[in-house]
Amino acid sequence: MSDNLHQLRCIGCGAQIKGAEAQPDFRCAVCGELFEVEFPGWRARKGPDRPNAGALKWLWRERRASPEALDQSGVWRFRELLPILDSFGDAVTLREGNTPLYHLPRAAKALGIDQLFAKHQGMNPTGSFKDTGMTAALSVARERGFEWVACASTGNTSASMAAYAARAGLRSLVLIPDGKIAWGKLSQAMDYGAVTCQLKTDFDGCLRLLTQIVKEAPIYLLNSVNPYRLEGQKTPAFEIAEAFDWNVPDHVIVPGGNLGNSSALGKGFRELCELGLTARMPRISVIQAAGANPLVRSLEDKGGTALEPVEAHTRATAIRIGNPASWRKAARAIQETGGWCLDVSEAEIAIAKAEIGTEGLGCEPASAVTLAGLKKLRARRVIASGETVVLVLTGHTLKDADYTIDFHRGTLLNDEERAGVENEIAALRRNAVVMEATAPAVLAALKGNAG
Ligand code: F0G
Numbered sequence: 001m002s003d004n005l006h007q008l009r010c011i012g013c014g015a016q017i018k019g020a021e022a023q024p025d026f027r028c029a030v031c032g033e034l035f036e037v038e039f040p041g042w043r044a045r046k047g048p049d050r051p052n053a054g055a056l057k058w059l060w061r062e063r064r065a066s067p068e069a070l071d072q073s074g075v076w077r078f079r080e081l082l083p084i085l086d087s088f089g090d091a092v093t094l095r096e097g098n099t100p101l102y103h104l105p106r107a108a109k110a111l112g113i114d115q116l117f118a119k120h121q122g123m124n125p126t127g128s129f130k131d132t133g134m135t136a137a138l139s140v141a142r143e144r145g146f147e148w149v150a151c152a153s154t155g156n157t158s159a160s161m162a163a164y165a166a167r168a169g170l171r172s173l174v175l176i177p178d179g180k181i182a183w184g185k186l187s188q189a190m191d192y193g194a195v196t197c198q199l200k201t202d203f204d205g206c207l208r209l210l211t212q213i214v215k216e217a218p219i220y221l222l223n224s225v226n227p228y229r230l231e232g233q234k235t236p237a238f239e240i241a242e243a244f245d246w247n248v249p250d251h252v253i254v255p256g257g258n259l260g261n262s263s264a265l266g267k268g269f270r271e272l273c274e275l276g277l278t279a280r281m282p283r284i285s286v287i288q289a290a291g292a293n294p295l296v297r298s299l300e301d302k303g304g305t306a307l308e309p310v311e312a313h314t315r316a317t318a319i320r321i322g323n324p325a326s327w328r329k330a331a332r333a334i335q336e337t338g339g340w341c342l343d344v345s346e347a348e349i350a351i352a353k354a355e356i357g358t359e360g361l362g363c364e365p366a367s368a369v370t371l372a373g374l375k376k377l378r379a380r381r382v383i384a385s386g387e388t389v390v391l392v393l394t395g396h397t398l399k400d401a402d403y404t405i406d407f408h409r410g411t412l413l414n415d416e417e418r419a420g421v422e423n424e425i426a427a428l429r430r431n432a433v434v435m436e437a438t439a440p441a442v443l444a445a446l447k448g449n450a451g
Contacts, residue, residue, distance in 0.1 A: 005083035008035040008227060011328060019084070020144065024214040026225045034326065036267070037227045039083060042275065053277045056080060057246065060238070064098065074098030075132050075235045081271060082231055084136065090143040092168040096131035097235055099123045101243045101390070104359050107371060111378050115249070115388035118356070119240055122363055122396035126188060129233065129261060129394045130160035136232030137222050138164040146220040147171060150213070152206035153223075154257065154318045155185030156395055161222050162192035173219060175199055175206040180317050182364070182400035202312065203258075204323040224260025225325045233261055237268025240390055241278050248272075248282045249388035253370045253377075256286040256295055256341070257319035259330035261394065266333025282390070285339040286330055287373030289314035289366075293343040295327050304331035315403060315412070316349055318366035318395060340382065344372035347417045347425070350407050354428035357404070362397025408432070 009016050012033025019037075023029060060078055063071035070076045070088060074097015079088055101119050108116035121129030138161065141149050149165050150173035151157045158174040165172035174189045178198040189196045199206055207223060214221045224230060241248050248269065254262045265284060272278040288296055292312035298304055309323035324330070334341050344352075352375070353368035370391035377383045397404065406412035408431045418425060435441040 094125040127396035128156035133229035133233040137228035141220040155181035159188035162194035230264035233264030234268030259324040259326040263329030283339040287369040290343040316365035348372040363393040364395035367393040
């Protein structure tokens with residue numbers, strides 16, 4: 001029996017096509033916009049025909065205790081809301097998802113909010129949120145008989161794709177900007193056997209080139225223009241809702257790069273509402289680095305109706321993206337939920353990252369924009385102290401150890417960036433100290449760090 005109940009709908013002109021009819025670059029043949037997966041059967045299911053919300057919630061929770069690989073996946077245990085494969089037996093899973101939701105007591109106290117949480121997507125098998133999308137889209141690639149898959153990446157997508165391709169026995173091609181991705185991520189792509197090309201361009205240049213390549217060779221594109229990626233990436237919304245007993249938090253704050261993730265979470269929360277599983281959507285806010293903020297500019301200058309690409313610069317290399325593909329979908333998620341889009345400086349990112357470190361969690365720099373953004377939203381008084389906030393931490397702290405070490409050594413930021421926040425930075429820095437191998441020397445170090 002086919003589990004496949006979906007079609008693709010263009011977000012620009014509304015054209016509807018079958019999944020297998022998509023062009024290799026996943027752009028609409030009529031208007032050039034991106035597609036979204038939709039499930040026409042759901043529309044018919046109104047009133048008494050609606051899915052039984054209680055039964056689904058029970059089933060999804062029960063699956064966590066099942067020994068089946070598909071049930072143990074935090075993506076596929078929600079498979080009733082992911083009917084994208086002809087057979088779920090084709091799913092390629094590394095037991096992604098089911099990531100922890102941590103309370104952030106120190107940051108909560110400092111910001112005067114009780115209910116502040118981090119949904120740590122860095123706790124996925126390859127250390128980033130990309131795994132939830134990759135299990136979905138790569139499974140489609142395998143089912144459709146592709147031998148090669150490919151992505152352009154700032155590092156995490158390539159690490160994830162290479163791992164899932166290896167599990168599925170497919171070959172993978174990675175295009176990354178030379179010198180602009182963290183070593184941890186590059187090492188993963190190599191370890192999992194990808195053909196890795198470091199191109200003398202930026203992420204946007206890599207994606208442009210790959211879009212051309214997939215039109216010339218039978219290679220399946222796994223960037224987040226691929227709508228199946230977003231189907232997997234919508235499932236953390238389900239997990240968040242489930243963790244709050246299906247009363248969604250007031251705010252979900254997400255980093256913005258190519259803007260697939262914010263789009264996917266928006267879709268996930270929207271579908272829960274449409275199907276009657278939750279009563280409302282959280283406000284979804286997207287935070288960008290100040291040097292890579294095309295969506296902030298688009299919303300400020302053009303009301304989110306057009307986007308002017310920028311030349312991107314930030315040490316948070318994961319979100320060093322100037323021409324984000326999914327900006328229309330992300331703008332919709334922000335606007336329909338009444339969220340905000342703002343940017344944060346290099347120093348604000350570094351400080352927020354160190355603060356998340358002090359919670360015993362850590363994350364990669366791109367993830368820390370969420371806490372930096374929350375501070376700004378609190379300062380603007382748009383988030384009240386009694387509201388519940390979830391920060392989506394997208395990557396593991398070990399992804400970019402160089403950044404962390406440079407921060408603690410004091411070599412990360414330049415004088416201009418540090419100006420005005422020297423004391424905050426000094427209070428967070430914990431440099432490793434070289435000393436004699438004697439007890440008095442170590443005890444003296446303890447004294448120096450008392451309190
Ligand atoms: N955080 C991390 C750790 C990322 O790796 C990315 C994107 C983002 C946030 C932004 O998410 O693009 O969905 O808005 N990384 C991509 C990559 C671009 O190639 O790994 P987005």
